[in-house]
Amino acid sequence: MLKIKNINTYYGQVHALKNVSIHLARGEIVTLIGANGAGKTTVLNSISAVTPVRNGEILFNTSPAHSLSPDRVVGMGISQVPEGRQVFKPLTVEDNLELGAYLRIRKREGRGVIRQSLEEVYTLFPRLKERRKQLAGTLSGGEQQMLAIGRALMAQPLLLLLDEPSMGLAPLVVQEIFTVLKNLRSEKGTTILLVEQNAKAALKMADRGYVLETGKVILEGLASELLENKEVQRAYLGKEKKEIWER
Amino acid sequence: MKRELVKYLLLVAAAVSMPYFFSDGYMMNVLVFVGINTMLAVALNLLLGFAGQISLGHAGFFGLGAYISGVLTATHQVNPWLAMLIAAIAVSFLAFLIGFPILKLKGHYLAMATLGLGIIIYIVFNEAVDITGGPSGLSGIPNLALGSLVFDNDVKNYCLVWTFTIVTILLAVNLAHSRIGRALRAIHDSEVAARVMGVNVRLLKVQIFALSAFISAVAGSLYAHVMTFAAPASFGFHFSVELVTMVIIGGLGSIYGSLFGATLLTLLPELLRTFQDYDIIIYGLILILVTMFMPGGLVQGIPSLLGALLPKKKEGRG
Numbered sequence: 061m062l063k064i065k066n067i068n069t070y071y072g073q074v075h076a077l078k079n080v081s082i083h084l085a086r087g088e089i090v091t092l093i094g095a096n097g098a099g100k101t102t103v104l105n106s107i108s109a110v111t112p113v114r115n116g117e118i119l120f121n122t123s124p125a126h127s128l129s130p131d132r133v134v135g136m137g138i139s140q141v142p143e144g145r146q147v148f149k150p151l152t153v154e155d156n157l158e159l160g161a162y163l164r165i166r167k168r169e170g171r172g173v174i175r176q177s178l179e180e181v182y183t184l185f186p187r188l189k190e191r192r193k194q195l196a197g198t199l200s201g202g203e204q205q206m207l208a209i210g211r212a213l214m215a216q217p218l219l220l221l222l223d224e225p226s227m228g229l230a231p232l233v234v235q236e237i238f239t240v241l242k243n244l245r246s247e248k249g250t251t252i253l254l255v256e257q258n259a260k261a262a263l264k265m266a267d268r269g270y271v272l273e274t275g276k277v278i279l280e281g282l283a284s285e286l287l288e289n290k291e292v293q294r295a296y297l298g299k300e301k302k303e304i305w306e307r
Numbered sequence: 308m309k310r311e312l313v314k315y316l317l318l319v320a321a322a323v324s325m326p327y328f329f330s331d332g333y334m335m336n337v338l339v340f341v342g343i344n345t346m347l348a349v350a351l352n353l354l355l356g357f358a359g360q361i362s363l364g365h366a367g368f369f370g371l372g373a374y375i376s377g378v379l380t381a382t383h384q385v386n387p388w389l390a391m392l393i394a395a396i397a398v399s400f401l402a403f404l405i406g407f408p409i410l411k412l413k414g415h416y417l418a419m420a421t422l423g424l425g426i427i428i429y430i431v432f433n434e435a436v437d438i439t440g441g442p443s444g445l446s447g448i449p450n451l452a453l454g455s456l457v458f459d460n461d462v463k464n465y466c467l468v469w470t471f472t473i474v475t476i477l478l479a480v481n482l483a484h485s486r487i488g489r490a491l492r493a494i495h496d497s498e499v500a501a502r503v504m505g506v507n508v509r510l511l512k513v514q515i516f517a518l519s520a521f522i523s524a525v526a527g528s529l530y531a532h533v534m535t536f537a538a539p540a541s542f543g544f545h546f547s548v549e550l551v552t553m554v555i556i557g558g559l560g561s562i563y564g565s566l567f568g569a570t571l572l573t574l575l576p577e578l579l580r581t582f583q584d585y586d587i588i589i590y591g592l593i594l595i596l597v598t599m600f601m602p603g604g605l606v607q608g609i610p611s612l613l614g615a616l617l618p619k620k621k622e623g624r625g
Binding site: 129146148150151160 | 496
């Protein structure tokens with residue numbers, strides 16, 4: 061479904077992604093883990109065309125997506141839930157969600173269909189329905205994350221990009237959100253690319269994973285294998301920490 | 308939406324009833340300027356209050372509208388309505404072209420760039436003496452006319468200007484409540500997030516800049532035909548700042564706020580005439596007090612002020 065071939069992305073002089081290649085099959089949940097500054101967010105922003113790639117290819121269902129503008133990418137069926145949620149704080153919950161359907165409303169999709177999507181999001185996150193007239197800035201962190209996911213879903217994406225949805229949230233809330241994501245895949249067949257610092261939770265949920273280090277993919281494999289991998293355990297899962305400390 | 312309709316009908320009723328209250332020409336003349344300034348403040352509010360993009364050059368667009376309309380009619384005998392249309396299209400096209408490079412800038416840098424734009428336009432008005440008449444102004448601009456009805460006195464001008472003002476407000480309110488209005492507020496809050504929602508941020512910013520310039524140019528054209536005279540002094544930096552003040556005092560992101568802001572800032576100098584030399588001090592003082600005590604602008608401040616002044620229901624005071 062998504063094929064990233066040898067992309068290179070720069071921030072000015074800084075070479076942020078070095079020949080990164082990633083692929084996702086339809087209906088897969090794939091996670092991207094790595095330390096701060098490894099380039100995880102840059103991968104998502106390159107797919108979303110927020111930061112342009114300098115060379116390499118991004119193919120979405122065999123059509124090139126690396127030379128499009130961000131709105132075109134959304135139009136193809138790729139939605140991003142940006143890092144730190146980025147809900148529109150001065151707007152109501154419902155306005156936020158309707159903004160997610162921006163391109164669909166522009167394509168003159170009827171009020172009824174949009175309404176229906178809205179109800180679907182509310183079924184997924186009933187708490188959003190309770191608060192739909194409230195300003196997004198007044199929601200709790202977990203609710204804002206739900207809103208950000210719901211907003212992305214309003215575009216009816218085929219591929220959902222999530223940038224650290226667990227950031228700053230209580231473990232229980234993280235669990236709740238991850239459950240929703242899993243259901244989304246099983247019910248709607250949505251493909252998910254998940255960027256996470258919380259490597260353990262991410263690998264437990266995902267089918268496959270990539271490990272990114274200073275702009276390079278250093279490991280890839282089944283999520284279950286990565287969970288068992290000694291190097292991953294040491295660097296990202298916090299095991300054998302004592303051993304290193306003693307060394 | 309119903310509340311919006313009620314507000315709008317109230318506005319129309321108020322506008323229609325004004326000529327019955329004020330029979331003297333002087334007040335009608337002041338209200339003509341309230342109408343023009345409201346159009347300008349609404350136009351700027353779409354850019355500043357909704358999309359969050361500052362412009363310190365709007366007096367330039369206003370002036371260009373006035374001068375293009377004025378030169379075409381006074382020097383080249385073009386039909387005034389046609390001249391107004393040409394002015395509006397030309398100015399919005401110019402804004403569209405300039406918008407692409409300029410709106411890449413943010414915050415202070417955008418303020419600087421638009422300030423520069425306004426100043427350049429102002430200098431052209433002053434220096435292109437052959438076309439604009441230079442600092443002494445351009446006179447002999449004809450009044451607008453519909454058949455045999457010539458808009459040549461204060462009451463007629465009032466009706467003309469306020470027809471445009473009311474249509475502008477209707478357009479702006481509709482835009483504010485549409486998909487576009489939501490997208491503009493989204494840009495204001497976070498450009499990146501708006502972008503990944505599928506909003507073409509760059510184009511939309513330029514489009515709203517051009518629309519804002521269009522409305523400003525129409526207001527400028529009306530100004531020229533009402534005054535039958537245009538001079539650079541009315542379109543300088545000072546007036547750009549005054550427009551920003553109107554928008555902020557009225558309330559950012561509120562269309563009716565701009566109406567109140569423009570009304571207050573246009574009427575105040577007239578009302579303060581009785582204080583003679585001290586008027587400017589009192590004017591400044593009022594602006595400071597409004598910004599201090601009504602941070603959300605008049606639209607939010609007045610209701611809460613009324614709430615505080617009206618006798619409170621009996622509450623146990625501790």
